[in-house]
Each structure stands twice: as structure tokens, then as C-alpha cells.
Amino acid sequence: MSLWTPDARAERVDALLSRAPVLPVLAIEHLEDAVPLARALVDAGLPVLEVTLRTAVALDAVARIVVEVPDAVVGVGTVLRPEDLAAADTARAAFAISPGATDALYAAADTACIPWIPAVASASDIMRGLGHGHRRFKFFPAASSGGTGALRAFGGPFPQVRFCPTGGIDAGSAPDYLALRNVVTVGGSWMVPAAALQARDWAAIGRLAREAAMLAGSVAR
Numbered sequence: 001m002s003l004w005t006p007d008a009r010a011e012r013v014d015a016l017l018s019r020a021p022v023l024p025v026l027a028i029e030h031l032e033d034a035v036p037l038a039r040a041l042v043d044a045g046l047p048v049l050e051v052t053l054r055t056a057v058a059l060d061a062v063a064r065i066v067v068e069v070p071d072a073v074v075g076v077g078t079v080l081r082p083e084d085l086a087a088a089d090t091a092r093a094a095f096a097i098s099p100g101a102t103d104a105l106y107a108a109a110d111t112a113c114i115p116w117i118p119a120v121a122s123a124s125d126i127m128r129g130l131g132h133g134h135r136r137f138k139f140f141p142a143a144s145s146g147g148t149g150a151l152r153a154f155g156g157p158f159p160q161v162r163f164c165p166t167g168g169i170d171a172g173s174a175p176d177y178l179a180l181r182n183v184v185t186v187g188g189s190w191m192v193p194a195a196a197l198q199a200r201d202w203a204a205i206g207r208l209a210r211e212a213a214m215l216a217g218s219v220a221r
């Protein structure tokens, strides 16, 4: 038995992800970077963040951002196992998002209060997700799984499905994705270049984030 109806789940994910055209995907190595990085992104107009579980401090970073940057909508990324989903909930993240999906995660998400966004890369993946009552998916790795052409093609058999394409997208290609009716938001790390993060150059990250936040305005759907 699921706590979520398909409608409730899709509405909740849309409400979260549609707050910004771009979802920054973050790998935070140093806990002290979490709050200034989140502030730079939120102030630039990108309030929805994905903090990936790729680093040891990720969950502590989420907890800090939740408390200290109240305007941020923080999700936990790289959710690979049900334990990760539970940890995201405990850290008071707004959502959890994965690079793929497993039966164990589909089952755990049914009884979790935190909304979970599985990822797909094929029509079969989408059909499996639909069978579990999901209609919102990350599309990963977007660029190498067919990019905008694949998303346009998915729109035929799956008109009720919308996506957050992520993986290999940058400021140049993001507008092409955002122009598609079945794209809610675009995920990516391009606005947080490794060198700028290492140098704690929040101004440079803020500039790139501001450009990313303006992308939706340049797109006619």
C-alpha cells in the first residue's frame, strides 16, 4: 500500500522542481562550504538544490543548509538504497532524487513521507516507474541517453510524464531542454565549476547561477 497517489506524487514533485528552471547538482567536500554555496545559488535565483551523497559530509551539509538558508529547497541526490532515502528524510531534506531506480527504492518510497524522484534512461524504465505510480523522473544521463530527441520521442507514448534531464547539460544546451513541454527543470553542475568551488569564489558561482536562472526567460515553450 502506498501513502502516495500518482496525482499527489506528481503534484508534489512539480511544486518543488518548478520553482526554478535549473537544479544545481552539488558535491560538497567541505562542510563549511555548504551554507555560503547554498546562499550564493539561492540569492542568484536558484532556490532548489540537489546535494549528492557522493561526499562524506553530504547529509551534514543538507542539515546545515536546511537550518541556515531557509529559502533553499534542498534535496538529497545519489540516493542509491532505501537507507539513503531514510537518511534524507532524517536530514529534513525536501526531496530525494536518484540516478536510477531499484525495486527496493520503489517499495521504500511508497511508505516514505519524503518525495522521491527516480531516474529513467529508456521507455522500459518509464513503464516500470508508471507501474509503481510515478510520473515524474530524472532523465539520466540525459545527453548520452539521447538528449532532447529522446525526450521529444517519450512525449508520444507518455504524454502524462515530465522530466528533470540531468547529465552532460550546460548553459549552451539547457535552453533546448527547457523548451520541451515535458521538461519541468534541468539539472546540472555547470554553474559550480570545481575550480570556483575550490577557490570559494562565491561571486563567480553567483554569476553563473544568475545566468542559469535567466535561461527560462529566454525560452518560448
Ligand SMILES: O=C(O)C(=O)C[C@H](O)[C@H](O)COP(=O)(O)O
Binding pocket: 025, 052, 054, 077, 078, 079, 097, 098, 099, 140, 166, 167, 168, 169, 187, 188, 189, 190
Ligand atoms: O549523482 C547523481 O545522483 C547523479 O544523478 C549524477 C548527477 O546528477 C550528474 O552527474 C550531474 O551531471 P553533470 O551536470 O554532467 O555534472
